[in-house]
Amino acid sequence: MTAEAFLEKVSEEMVKHDLHDWSLKFSSTKRIMGQCFFCEKEIRISRPFYEANKKDYYDEMWQTALHEIAHALAFIHDNDHCHGEAWRKWCGVVGTPANVTGSGRDFNRVTPKYNLINSVTDEIIGHYYRKPKWVKTHGLSFFFQNKNSGKLEHHQLVEVGANKNKDK
Ligand SMILES: [Zn+2]
Secondary structure: OOHHHHHHHHHHHHHHOOOOOOEEEEEOOOOOOEEEEOOOOEEEEEHHHHHHHOOOOHHHHHHHHHHHHHHHHHHHHHOOOOOOHHHHHHHHHHOOOOOOOOOOOOOOOOOOOEEEEEOOOOOEEEEEOOOOOOHHHHOOEEEEEOOOOOOEEEEEEEEOOOOOOOOO
């Protein structure tokens, strides 16, 4: 299902629960699947997260949307703005299990833009959605002393999809 069609489906669900004056839109956050903003009366679903998970974890994406709708309803009717008793009750009403899923767990990560790798072993040590600030001081590669082994390791920031040896 396209992201637009998904949003349309969520929007219909919101109308079913009388959230007429609430808005719904995509966010570009890469770490949080869904958010509910009580003051703005707005639910946001992460478009990058949706795109990364629509094939493998469509159902979880849908449950996330219902989770946020339950937040809106718990806030309006019971003044509950966290994962409290009222929110759990509304989860039952909208039909989603009342559990709080950590972003990244059980889901596909949004593909990072850069990986930090150990250039000897090719092991991925970290990943980044934008160029990290330390690039300014360290450059794209640096030596790092491993605390456990005491050995110096060569770490390199590599753009995902790029061939790290292409300059050789
Ligand atoms: Zn929540």
